[in-house]
Amino acid sequence: MRILIVEDDQEAATWLARALKEAGHVSEIASNGEEGLHHASTARFDVMIVDRMLPRLDGLAMLKSLRADGNDTPALILSALGQVDDRVEGLRSGGDDYLAKPYAVSELLARIEVLARRRRPDDSETRIVVGDLELDRLSHTVKRAGKNIPLQPREYRLLEYLMRNAGKVVTRTMLLEEVWDYHFDPQTNVIDVHVSRLRGKIDKDFDHQMLQTVRGAGYILRAAQDG
Amino acid sequence: MQRLRTILAITAVRLSIAYSLIFGLVAVIIVMYLTGSTVNIIRRQIQDSINTEVADLATVYERGGINGLMRTLERNAASPGANIYVVADPAGTIIAANILEIESGILNHEGWAGHPFGYTRHQDNGARTWQAMARVVELPNGMRLLVGRDLGDPERFRQVVGRALFLALAAMLALGVATWLVVGRRALKRLDLVSKSTARILAGDHSERLPLSGGGDEFDRLSARLNGMLDRINLLDDGLKQVSDNIAHDLKTPLTRLRNKADAALGEASNVDEMRNALGEIIADTDQIIKTFNALLMISRVESGSAVTGLSPIDITSVVKDVAELYLPVAEDDGFETRVDVEDGLLVTGSRELLAQALSNLVENAIKYGRDPSRKPLLAISARKKANQISICITDNGPGIAEADRERVTERFTRLEKSRTLPGNGLGLSLVRAVAVLHQGSLELSDAKPGLAACIHLPAEGSIA
Numbered sequence: 001m002r003i004l005i006v007e008d009d010q011e012a013a014t015w016l017a018r019a020l021k022e023a024g025h026v027s028e029i030a031s032n033g034e035e036g037l038h039h040a041s042t043a044r045f046d047v048m049i050v051d052r053m054l055p056r057l058d059g060l061a062m063l064k065s066l067r068a069d070g071n072d073t074p075a076l077i078l079s080a081l082g083q084v085d086d087r088v089e090g091l092r093s094g095g096d097d098y099l100a101k102p103y104a105v106s107e108l109l110a111r112i113e114v115l116a117r118r119r120r121p122d123d124s125e126t127r128i129v130v131g132d133l134e135l136d137r138l139s140h141t142v143k144r145a146g147k148n149i150p151l152q153p154r155e156y157r158l159l160e161y162l163m164r165n166a167g168k169v170v171t172r173t174m175l176l177e178e179v180w181d182y183h184f185d186p187q188t189n190v191i192d193v194h195v196s197r198l199r200g201k202i203d204k205d206f207d208h209q210m211l212q213t214v215r216g217a218g219y220i221l222r223a224a225q226d227g
Numbered sequence: 228m229q230r231l232r233t234i235l236a237i238t239a240v241r242l243s244i245a246y247s248l249i250f251g252l253v254a255v256i257i258v259m260y261l262t263g264s265t266v267n268i269i270r271r272q273i274q275d276s277i278n279t280e281v282a283d284l285a286t287v288y289e290r291g292g293i294n295g296l297m298r299t300l301e302r303n304a305a306s307p308g309a310n311i312y313v314v315a316d317p318a319g320t321i322i323a324a325n326i327l328e329i330e331s332g333i334l335n336h337e338g339w340a341g342h343p344f345g346y347t348r349h350q351d352n353g354a355r356t357w358q359a360m361a362r363v364v365e366l367p368n369g370m371r372l373l374v375g376r377d378l379g380d381p382e383r384f385r386q387v388v389g390r391a392l393f394l395a396l397a398a399m400l401a402l403g404v405a406t407w408l409v410v411g412r413r414a415l416k417r418l419d420l421v422s423k424s425t426a427r428i429l430a431g432d433h434s435e436r437l438p439l440s441g442g443g444d445e446f447d448r449l450s451a452r453l454n455g456m457l458d459r460i461n462l463l464d465d466g467l468k469q470v471s472d473n474i475a476h477d478l479k480t481p482l483t484r485l486r487n488k489a490d491a492a493l494g495e496a497s498n499v500d501e502m503r504n505a506l507g508e509i510i511a512d513t514d515q516i517i518k519t520f521n522a523l524l525m526i527s528r529v530e531s532g533s534a535v536t537g538l539s540p541i542d543i544t545s546v547v548k549d550v551a552e553l554y555l556p557v558a559e560d561d562g563f564e565t566r567v568d569v570e571d572g573l574l575v576t577g578s579r580e581l582l583a584q585a586l587s588n589l590v591e592n593a594i595k596y597g598r599d600p601s602r603k604p605l606l607a608i609s610a611r612k613k614a615n616q617i618s619i620c621i622t623d624n625g626p627g628i629a630e631a632d633r634e635r636v637t638e639r640f641t642r643l644e645k646s647r648t649l650p651g652n653g654l655g656l657s658l659v660r661a662v663a664v665l666h667q668g669s670l671e672l673s674d675a676k677p678g679l680a681a682c683i684h685l686p687a688e689g690s691i692a
Contacts, residue, residue: 102517154552180553184584185518187651188591193556 001046001116003027006036006062007078008054016049019105025112033057040066045073046116049108052079052090060093067094074115078103087183106217110169117165130166131223133202133210135159144202154179155198162211162221171218195219243410247403251396258392262385269384270360273376274339277362280310281374288366296372297323311346311359313373322370327352334373337365343378417446433461463531469639470527477640478516478523485512515652522654526639529581529661538666540688543582544573547610547619550586558594558606566607573610573617574688577666582683585662588655589621589681595651597623597678605678617687624678633672659683 003025007013010031017027028043030036033054040048040062052059063075077095079086087098097111128135132145140156142149151159158179162170172191176182199211212220280303288296300312304325313324319334330344340363345356361375420438427435436457437450492505551567558565575582590608598604607622628636628643635641637660640653659681660670668685 100521102513104514180549182553182583182587183580184587185521186587186591187655188554188557188594190553190557193560194553197556 001025001112002044003112004030004036004039004043004045004048004073006030006033006039006048006054006059007051008032009051012051016108019109023109033059033062037062037065040071040073041069047112048073048075049112050075050077050095052077052081052086060090060095063094076108076111076115106169106214107171107173110171110174110218113168114165114170114174117168128160128163130163130221131208131210133163133223135163142202144206149201151198151201154194155201158194158198159202162219166221166223169214169217169220174218243403243407247399251399254395254399255392258388262388265388266385273360273378274362277310277360277374277376281362281364281372284372284374285364293366293368293370296366311361311373311375311377313361313371313375315371315373317369317371319371325349329373333361334363334371337363337371340375346375414446421446421450428457433457433464466527466530470523473523473639478520481512481516481519485509485516488512519652519654522652522658523639526654526658526661529658529665532665538577540574540576541579541582542573543575543577543617543619543685544569544571544610546579546583547586547608550583550590551608554587554590554594555606558590558604561594561604563594563604563606566605566609568607568609568611570611573612575617575666575685576688577685581662581665585659585683586619586621588659589683592655592681593621593623593625593679597625599625599677602677612687615687617685618682619685620680620682622675622678622680624675627674627677627679628672630674636672637670656681 003020005013005016005020005027007016007029008031013029013031017029020027028039028045030039034056036048036050036054036059037057039045050059050063054062057065059077059079063077066073066075074096075094076097076099077090078099078101079090080101090098096115099108099111126137128137134143135156136142137160142151142156142159158175161175161178173185175191175195176186195211195213199209203209203211208224210221210223212222214220284296284299287299291298297314300314300323303309304312309325311324311326313326313329313334314322315334316322321329321334327347327349329346333340333344340361343358343360346359347356358378359375360378361373364372364374366372417440424435424437436454439447439450439454441447488505488509492502492509496502496505547569548567551569555565555567590606593606597606602624605622605624607620609622610617610619612618632643636643637656639657641656642651642653656670656672663670663683663685666685668683671680671682671684673680673682
């Protein structure tokens with residue numbers, strides 16, 4: 001993916017670009033808001049990573065200006081401010097996701113993967129299929145290999161999110177944000193317990209375990225063993 | 228002069244001056260009106276009595292002619308407080324009268340003299356002019372008869388009223404001035420006290436408060452408000468101090484440990500695997516420090532009330548149920564028996580996110596610490612409304628918290644001896660308490676016999692019908 005990094009801290013930007021390169025992405029760095037605005041409006045990127053506090057034009061103002069011009073490149077806002085209100089303000093200014101500094105690289109990578117995908121219009125599909133797993137968004141039913149799997153409402157939403165992002169790593173924080181709409185850090189392994197319950201329902205009696213744990217990062221739903 | 232200007236600058240004093248002026252003016256108008264009407268009434272009575280007398284004299288004249296009239300006039304003139312009688316020839320020359328002289332021209336016109344006129348009396352030899360009203364009648368023989376009455380009475384009345392008015396106004400003014408002095412001096416004294424207290428506070432005595440007289444007047448109310456503001460500022464100030472102390476003491480320690488670990492890895496690790504392990508530990512430690520740091524910031528933002536810009540009515544029932552749903556699988560996997568008893572349709576004004584986080588902290592605490600090896604662990608989540616208070620309780624049947632420690636555990640970084648071996652940063656309950664206080668509620672820790680009952684009490688917004 002082509003990624004635009006708008007970050008005034010040279011060291012942080014370089015480090016981020018290297019991390020993105022290792023993950024197979026190409027990135028460009030803009031060191032202030034005006035430069036970021038120029039880059040974003042002259043070239044096409046899959047995702048923008050925007051620091052909130054920037055010299056000349058701050059990140060939120062830059063995003064507002066881009067959105068006003070009809071630019072809908074998904075944007076991840078990075079900020080030292082991580083409280084609920086800051087997040088709401090960031091998302092209202094045109095950000096698509098919000099990550100508080102300091103963050104883990106795995107968290108950032110997982111989020112930009114999901115962000116880049118979000119642009120595709122298939123979110124409105126009524127049926128999501130991953131391998132032999134089928135989810136019908138109209139009847140709220142889930143089948144694996146044609147066999148009906150009864151799920152609790154929250155398990156259904158959890159699976160739906162995993163299926164929409166099949167093949168991509170999703171972190172525990174992303175799940176807590178997307179499925180439960182909570183933005184705090186639980187001290188216990190709540191998400192693991194819910195995921196393992198879901199796994200018990202969809203992967204039980206099957207050889208191929210679709211819902212896999214990615215050590216140190218999160219989870220991934222894979223259609224096939226090598227997916 | 229400066230003092231006078233200060234007094235005049237006080238609103239109360241200015242208002243009382245304005246009121247005094249208005250009342251004075253109204254009083255003057257009323258008195259003038261009353262005097263005018265009274266004088267008119269008296270004049271009309273005079274005219275009536277003169278008319279009656281003129282009619283009587285006409286009868287006398289008809290019966291006894293001019294001589295009879297003169298006799299009657301003489302008799303009348305001799306009685307005390309008599310009217311004025313003048314008989315003049317057709318040319319207007321006085322023939323007989325009980326007065327010395329009369330304003331010229333009065334006798335020339337028949338009927339009422341258009342206005343009070345002057346005359347002089349025998350007694351004081353014409354040295355003084357008196358005022359009178361009179362009616363002139365032409366007798367059938369061409370002579371003129373004037374019957375009049377001295378106006379001394381109404382004039383005296385007017386003077387009496389005038390003096391009374393003057394006295395009243397003078398008294399009003401004196402009273403007003405006295406009131407201003409009392410009110411103004413009192414206000415000034417109170418202001419002086421307030422500004423002295425303020426000066427002491429500015430000088431650094433943060434425990435100083437503005438004096439209250441106890442009378443509950445506007446000064447007291449203002450002072451009470453300002454004192455409330457000072458209390459709040461003090462609280463925030465203390466919070467800030469505590470945060471910086473916390474950062475100094477409780478973050479420095481793990482940072483030092485982190486540095487030592489890195490140092491040790493650099494010096495002692497002999498192969499890549501050892502290095503890798505050390506780095507993994509360092510990252511885990513760093514994450515813990517970041518969490519602690521975030522929690523501290525969160526608590527101070529909640530305590531200062533700046534964590535949320537607007538609190539809105541939220542369905543606390545669904546918040547409690549969501550949190551229960553999130554944590555029950557964890558508790559069950561840990562062998563807990565769980566009970567959820569949540570009343571429907573409970574509303575509070577608040578932040579869903581903060582309340583959910585506070586409840587999560589309590590539930591996590593119960594799962595982590597609420598375990599007594601001698602019993603099957605129990606986790607009960609309940610939400611009930613009683614009167615106008617909603618109580619959300621997380622109860623376990625673990626070892627509980629000794630009464631002496633219950634206040635202490637809500638302070639930052641307090642970790643009780645028996646929990647030190649378990650992961651945690653000692654900030655969970657501080658945040659819960661801060662969130663409860665932000666919602667005008669409280670956190671209550673009590674003995675569940677056995678176990679700990681942690682209840683958040685919140686004011687109810689009302690119930691969904």
